[in-house]
Amino acid sequence: xxxxxxxxxxxxxxINDGVWEIxxxxxxxxxxxxISGLSLMTVLNAYQALESQGVIVSHSRSGYVxxxxxxxxxxxxxxxxxxxxxxxxxxxxxxxxxxxSRRPNLINFGSVYPDASLYPxxxxxxxxxxxxxxxxxxxxxxxxxxGNEDLRHIISQRYAAQGMSVSPDExxxxxxxxxxxxxxxxxxxxxxxxxxxxxxSFYGSLQSLQKLGLRALSIHTHPQTGxxxxxxxxxxxxxxxxxCWLMTxxxxxxxxxxxxxxxxxxxxxxxxxxxxxxxxxxxxxxYAGSKKPLPTKAFDHRDMTLHCSSFSKSLVAGFRIxxxxxxxxxxxxxxxxxxxxxxxxxxxxxALTNYLTTRSYETHxxxxxxxxxxxxxxxxxxxxxxxxxxxKINYSEGGYFIWVELPEHIDARYLYSASxxxxxxxxxxxxxxxxxxxxxxxxxxxxFECNEKHIKAIKTLADLIVELxxxxxx
Ligand SMILES: Cc1ncc(COP(=O)(O)O)c(C=O)c1O
Numbered sequence: 001x002x003x004x005x006x007x008x009x010x011x012x013x014x015i016n017d018g019v020w021e022i023x024x025x026x027x028x029x030x031x032x033x034x035i036s037g038l039s040l041m042t043v044l045n046a047y048q049a050l051e052s053q054g055v056i057v058s059h060s061r062s063g064y065v066x067x068x069x070x071x072x073x074x075x076x077x078x079x080x081x082x083x084x085x086x087x088x089x090x091x092x093x094x095x096x097x098x099x100x101s102r103r104p105n106l107i108n109f110g111s112v113y114p115d116a117s118l119y120p121x122x123x124x125x126x127x128x129x130x131x132x133x134x135x136x137x138x139x140x141x142x143x144x145x146x147g148n149e150d151l152r153h154i155i156s157q158r159y160a161a162q163g164m165s166v167s168p169d170e171x172x173x174x175x176x177x178x179x180x181x182x183x184x185x186x187x188x189x190x191x192x193x194x195x196x197x198x199x200x201s202f203y204g205s206l207q208s209l210q211k212l213g214l215r216a217l218s219i220h221t222h223p224q225t226g227x228x229x230x231x232x233x234x235x236x237x238x239x240x241x242x243x244c245w246l247m248t249x250x251x252x253x254x255x256x257x258x259x260x261x262x263x264x265x266x267x268x269x270x271x272x273x274x275x276x277x278x279x280x281x282x283x284x285x286x287y288a289g290s291k292k293p294l295p296t297k298a299f300d301h302r303d304m305t306l307h308c309s310s311f312s313k314s315l316v317a318g319f320r321i322x323x324x325x326x327x328x329x330x331x332x333x334x335x336x337x338x339x340x341x342x343x344x345x346x347x348x349x350x351a352l353t354n355y356l357t358t359r360s361y362e363t364h365x366x367x368x369x370x371x372x373x374x375x376x377x378x379x380x381x382x383x384x385x386x387x388x389x390x391x392k393i394n395y396s397e398g399g400y401f402i403w404v405e406l407p408e409h410i411d412a413r414y415l416y417s418a419s420x421x422x423x424x425x426x427x428x429x430x431x432x433x434x435x436x437x438x439x440x441x442x443x444x445x446x447x448f449e450c451n452e453k454h455i456k457a458i459k460t461l462a463d464l465i466v467e468l469x470x471x472x473x474x
Contacts, residue, residue, distance in 0.1 A: 007046040068395040081231030088210040107457040110425030114447035131350035143346040145334035147173025177310035177322035184306040188276040196244035200432035223394040250283035250399030253443040267299040277305040285314040288397040303327040319348040378450040400447040412442040
């Protein structure tokens with residue numbers, strides 16, 4: 001066993017023995033070299049390996065602290081592994097939650113976007129002003145589908161930094177990831193086709209299925225281990241599936257990231273059954289730890305993965321700039337785009353290109369990731385302190401969502417309505433499913449600073465849950 005592995009093992013034993021508790025700071029790198037007699041490099045290797053295994057997390061000011069233990073929720077499998085839904089009909093609660101998120105002074109735990117103060121607004125605005133000043137009269141035509149050439153180059157180089165080869169010619173710039181995802185689904189299906197989705201899943205996928213008249217195979221998905229691959233295989237064998245729309249990194253709403261082996265297996269299964277994967281990877285930049293997780297596309301050797309992402313969660317939401325790495329489907333996606341929105345906004349494409357070529361996106365991302373990791377951890381701690389013991393709080397590394405499970409007899413829609421009266425929003429589980437399976441769950445956004453106001457809001461939510469638990473029929 002290498003020296004750094006021995007150190008890892010000894011730290012894990014200490015954590016298990018309660019020497020270091022969750023949230024507690026480990027000895028600094030320098031201190032650890034004195035304690036262990038190992039070199040700084042060996043200690044650093046051990047800490048980084050522990051971090052990548054999710055045992056510890058690095059916090060900018062406090063060094064390395066012990067990560068929250070993954071809590072395996074008592075997740076009852078009363079529901080089937082997958083459900084076939086002939087008519088996708090999603091409820092009005094999505095619209096209601098989105099509309100209410102605009103209320104002034106709302107404590108917006110229900111929001112899907114990160115705290116806007118984390119975006120580099122002044123720099124972005126300067127890039128926008130620059131684009132407006134220098135934009136040629138032909139800008140609209142120049143930036144027609146597939147979109148700005150420089151921007152596609154930059155995106156292609158970001159794939160290369162992960163060891164992936166995605167030519168700029170395979171990339172189509174879209175109005176946010178959502179347009180890309182919708183165009184992909186349209187490109188690979190016809191009305192009435194079966195499409196695999198996660199359960200629970202991002203509501204945008206369900207809306208898209210409904211709009212296109214598609215049928216859903218809703219696959220059971222676990223808050224920590226992700227989509228049930230055995231159930232997926234059964235669904236693939238029993239139905240003539242055309243596409244699969246899912247997330248493998250920082251999934252919305254549950255937050256999990258699939259390990260590489262699962263991504264590989266998923267890709268193998270789908271290509272065996274010749275099913276297109278529409279991979280929604282909008283949170284890919286928001287990882288914790290030192291290594292960006294690969295998309296499932298990295299394991300696809302048959303060009304059947306359409307990888308969609310955007311700058312909305314990591315840089316600027318309002319520009320509505322995203323992309324699809326569509327491989328051989330790139331031309332078809334462009335044709336569909338020309339028939340719907342025509343093109344992504346030219347000034348926004350130019351402004352974003354200006355930012356990415358003149359500023360350090362990486363410096364911004366490093367700070368963003370660190371802040372998000374700290375805030376998620378802080379909210380997790382507050383939740384553990386104040387929520388009743390019967391509430392299950394799922395912690396996952398990266399992103400900014402925390403998935404919370406209430407006892408099965410409590411409908412989180414009541415919690416949503418009651419908390420809204422106190423000016424607090426949550427995202428109830430009913431938004432993310434075509435079935436009643438997740439009505440006792442809700443999603444919290446942890447990207448906001450966990451100040452006194454937020455702690456008070458969590459205490460209010462806890463009080464409301466206690467009240468609901470008392471009064472809900474069991
Ligand atoms: C999982 C997921 N996919 C796609 C989107 C849409 O991204 P964009 O704002 O870039 O269109 C969102 C935004 O909420 C999301 O959460």
